[in-house]
Amino acid sequence: MNRKRYITLSEDITTIKVEHDSRTTLRNTGEKESYLLLCSGSHSLELTIEKGADVTLIEASDSTPEFRYEIHLESGASLRHIRIDLTDKKTSYTLHQERDSRYELSLISLCGSQENSFAMHSDGEGTDTRMCGFTYGQTSYEVRNTIRLYHHKPHATSYQAFKYVADDASRLSFDGKIIVDPHAQKIEAYQKNNNILLNEKAHIESDPQLEIYADDVRCSHGSTIGQLDADALFYMQSRGINYMTACGILIRSFADEPLSMIKEEWLREQIEDIIASMLK
């Protein structure tokens, strides 16, 4: 069986190597660009996306076990942030978004224990924040995502969708809170955490929370926990698809939101292959 647990990088994307703790500013030079960060030896990065720039940041390497980000999106800037975790890591993210900026995160965790803490600040009107995650926990790995998403300004949107699959004796937890300040009216904020438990020894903790001090907002949150859908499995089997393949299709389907945000096929296909190889 294929036991690959690493990502091979594409050659035709721009690479930034962060050797030491550093400050980096990304701007557009031409069309949309992808940047790949290789954080060898550094522990932190302050990243500024310039006004109006549209940047994709991909991290799929074994960076240092502890890392701290400070990301600043200037007005109208857009950052698509893709991160694939395959080793033990502890990461903190602080994000500040100016007016009309857009941040989109796809966080994929397929191996190792991780602790991620997010402090996301919408500091300007018209911001959009999207955070999608997929975690496939096996053995005794522990993955914990703690999210504090602050809406400080009105007329902004945010969306969080974290999908967990817990197998073996893995322990996965989601602790997410949306905080809407008193003057931040006309906010639309959604948050969900969906879980599939594949083993009774696995453990899932889910705690989505809302703290709303404004009155004219649309917010919702929720979490679900269940097993692979028996009806869907039978449906696929009845078409001649083997049980194991059917389980893989369902897990792939469950992970569709975070995975479909990864438009880079060379990357998405590798992730899909790893997921398929994890089934047992």
Added chain:
Amino acid sequence: MLEIKELTARSDDGNDILKGINLTVHPGEVHAIMGPNGSGKSTLSSVIAGNPKFIKTGGSLRFMGEEIDELSPEERAHKGIFLSFQYPVEIPGVTVNNFIKTAINEKRHSQGLEDMPAGELLRMIKEKAALVELDPRFLSRSLNEGFSGGEKKRAEIFQMAALSPRLAILDETDSGLDIDALRIVANGVNKLKSPENATIVITHYQRLLDYIVPDYVHVLYKGRIIKTGGRELALELEEKGYDWLIKDYQ
């Protein structure tokens, strides 16, 4: 082809649903199974296809001369059983195209064959989509996700066409279809008919049987087949309802 004798089955939560079914289907035949809601029609089709939600408690179930009790649903599919679901399942993120490719290739693997060459597969998929007048754009959409009732049923018949089963069981494929969709689905089924394959049409209404003409009509009620007749039985049921038949079984 299909031989069912004194078949009894219960749901996994302990309800006896099928209480002694006898049914024999030969190649080339079309059988209609009718009966009021809750009679056990979907359960019967589920048990034939091997749904683990139901437990066979007695009788025999043979397909192509072999007991199939111990076979998994996918093994039954590989032998040529196809079930079109009353409620097809939505599978986000998996396109119709990829789904059918996977199904076809897994069947080939079970026969010791390699994947179907991509070009051949593409041609075949296009041809079968045309047969059920399925807009090719549907092929690149997520399976059943956001499909209307009629589109789901058309996608089911498309899959049936692509898998060319020996025995197709259509569970209320007509429910929720307008007359045009009904005609298209029925046309698809009729075009796939051959002396080697057979069809079981489960339906509530005689309407579908104007398009797919059955050789036999069975009435299933409370887990038993209480009457079998020819095509005219369906017309009689349409006219008189079920009451005259089921009154002795209350």
